[in-house]
Amino acid sequence: MGGWSSVRAKLLLAAPLLLVLIVVVLMVFRPSSEAPVGRASRLGSAKADTELPSYRPLRVMPPQTAIERTVDQGFAQEWSGESASTAATLPEAATSVAFPAIAGSDLQAPSTYALAFTQELFDVDFATSTRKELLAWASYNNAPNSIVTIPALINLKVLPASLTISPTPVPTLTEWRGLAATRTTWRVSGLVTSVSPIWTQLLATGWQPVDPLMAMYDVSGTLTETTPGEVPKVESIFFVLTLGGASWHAGYGAVVMNDWTVN
Secondary structure (H helix, E strand, O other): OHHHHHHHHHHHOOHHHHHHHHHHHHHOOOOOOOOOOOOOOOOEOOOOOOOOOOOOOOOOOOOOOHHHHHHHHHHHHHHOOOOOOOOOOOOOOOEOOOOOOOOHHHOOOHHHHHHHHHHHHHOEEHHHOOHHHHHHHHHHOEOOOOOOOOOHHHHOOHHHHHOOOOOOOOOOHHHHHHHHHOOOEEEEEEEEEEEOHHHHHHHHOOOOOOOOOOEEEEEEEEEEEEOOOOOOEEEEEEEEEEEEEOOOOOOEEEEEEEEEEEO
C-alpha cells in the first residue's frame, strides 16, 4: 500500500497539466467572434478545419505494467465526458511573415525547440501582426495530446486553445488592438529552459509516454515591453511547456502551455 500511496502522491504533481488539458477541450468549442485586425492577413500554408495532416507523429507501445495502467486510467478518468464530435473553431494551421515556421534545425531537440518557440511567441510587433496570425502559427506548432484519446480535429488545436485561457501571455483581441494603436512591441531575452521536476517525478514512477518526444520543460526569461514615448516595462516570466511530436511536420511541437507567471 505504501508504494501505491507514493505513486498517487507523485501523480498529483501532474494535476496542473491535467486541469489545463481538460479546460482546453472546453475552450476550443467557444464560437470565435474574432476578425483580423491591422493590415490585411498574410496567412500562408493554411489547412482546412476538416483536413487532417498526412504526417503522423511517432508512437510507441509501453509495456502494460501495473503502474502504466494506473497512470493511464487516472488520466482517462480526468478526461471522461470531455470528447466531442465537432472541430475546434480556432484558426487553422498557418505560418505568416510575422510568424514564420521555426527553423528545421531547431525542431530536432527539445531544448532548442523550447527556446525557438518562446523567442517567436514573444518577439511581437503588435502594429504589424494580428492575434489571428499568432494563433494560426500556434496551430502549426501544435503537438497532439497523446495521453488520452480525444477527437483528432480537436487534437490539432490543443496548443492555441491553451494560449487563450487566462492566465496567458497572449493578449485578448481588444488588448491586441490597443497595443497595435500605441505601436507597442515585445522582446524576450535571457531565456533559460530545463526539464520540469513534474515530468522527472512522473517518469520516476515507471510510467512511459506513448509519444517518445513528449517532455515538460520549465521556461523562464525577461520580457521587455516597449511603447514609443514611454519607459520600457521589464518583467520576469515563467511557464511550463509540454512538448511532443508535432502535428504538421517532423520533429518537436508543443502540446500545451501552462503555469504562466509574471513578476
